[in-house]
Amino acid sequence: MKQTPVNRFKAEFPAKSINEGYARMVAAAFVSQLDPTVADLADIKTAVSEAVTNCIVHAYRDKEGYCPIYISGAYYADGRVVISVRDKGCGISDIKQAVTPLFTTDPAGERSGMGFTIMESFCDKMSVSSRVGKGTTVRLVKKIVRP
Amino acid sequence: MYIDYKLKGNVLTASLHGEIDHHSAVIARTEIDTEIDRVKAVGLNLDLSDISFCDSSGLGLVMGRLKKMRASGGSAVVLNPSERVEKVLRLAGIDTLMPIKKEELK
Ligand SMILES: Nc1ncnc2c1ncn2[C@@H]1O[C@H](COP(=O)(O)OP(=O)(O)OP(=O)(O)O)[C@@H](O)[C@H]1O
Numbered sequence: 089m090k091q092t093p094v095n096r097f098k099a100e101f102p103a104k105s106i107n108e109g110y111a112r113m114v115a116a117a118f119v120s121q122l123d124p125t126v127a128d129l130a131d132i133k134t135a136v137s138e139a140v141t142n143c144i145v146h147a148y149r150d151k152e153g154y155c156p157i158y159i160s161g162a163y164y165a166d167g168r169v170v171i172s173v174r175d176k177g178c179g180i181s182d183i184k185q186a187v188t189p190l191f192t193t194d195p196a197g198e199r200s201g202m203g204f205t206i207m208e209s210f211c212d213k214m215s216v217s218s219r220v221g222k223g224t225t226v227r228l229v230k231k232i233v234r235p
Numbered sequence: 236m237y238i239d240y241k242l243k244g245n246v247l248t249a250s251l252h253g254e255i256d257h258h259s260a261v262i263a264r265t266e267i268d269t270e271i272d273r274v275k276a277v278g279l280n281l282d283l284s285d286i287s288f289c290d291s292s293g294l295g296l297v298m299g300r301l302k303k304m305r306a307s308g309g310s311a312v313v314l315n316p317s318e319r320v321e322k323v324l325r326l327a328g329i330d331t332l333m334p335i336k337k338e339e340l341k
């Protein structure tokens with residue numbers, strides 16, 4: 089049965105690196121409603137920062153004009169938080185390879201291929217769906233439980 | 236983010252303050268590299284004690300500076316990362332490539 093969220097949010101902003109900070113603050117402000125621990129909040133900020141940075145450095149790498157990033161979030165009565173980060177960029181042809189630790193297509197940009205690994209280890213669940221030429225959505229799930 | 240520098244002999248300590256993400260890392264790397272070249276540093280300490288946020292771009296920043304120092308026969312060390320920052324660095328195995336040193340803060 090599909091649960092209805094207790095609360096939700098949506099934001100859209102252009103793929104500019106200055107918005108990486110904005111995106112993680114928006115997500116953190118939303119999740120703060122659940123009174124999370126400092127560590128859980130930091131996990132969410134880091135995971136969102138990874139997902140949004142990937143849109144900026146990879147998805148829209150060669151694109152000009154307006155490049156939108158969509159972030160949406162919801163939380164449920166059991167404390168489960170779901171955050172999605174979506175772009176309309178180049179897409180990922182081999183997702184399995186992309187999520188492999190240390191795999192990067194941009195070593196020259198001082199990237200180390202750890203973004204997906206960080207999202208996976210800082211969240212309870214991370215899933216990627218993508219279509220080449222259409223875009224990518226990363227879904228992050230984390231349960232917030234107050235000790 | 237802002238950075239301040241201290242030079243002792245030919246060892247440069249760069250103290251980074253604030254948040255390291257892709258946005259700030261791009262700015263920081265040119266700034267630090269310029270300072271390394273200017274003072275002809277042989278050793279580099281990256282003091283991360285005042286970093287409040289760090290994602291994979293911080294990994295890239297640290298590894299990139301290590302590479303640069305090694306290319307000229309030098310070395311680099313990470314100083315005093317918070318538990319949080321250290322967790323990110325260790326995920327990528329940075330601790331196997333360079334020392335992460337913790338010193339009493341004076
Ligand atoms: N939104 C996206 N659109 C297109 N390609 C992507 C996207 N996100 C990730 N990728 C691809 O997946 C690879 C792995 O991503 P990941 O975040 O794990 O590492 P990275 O971004 O290369 O390096 P790091 O995150 O450590 O700086 C990227 O190099 C890129 O090729």
Ligand SMILES: [Mg+2]
Pocket residue numbers: 138141142202203204291
């Ligand atoms: Mg990444």
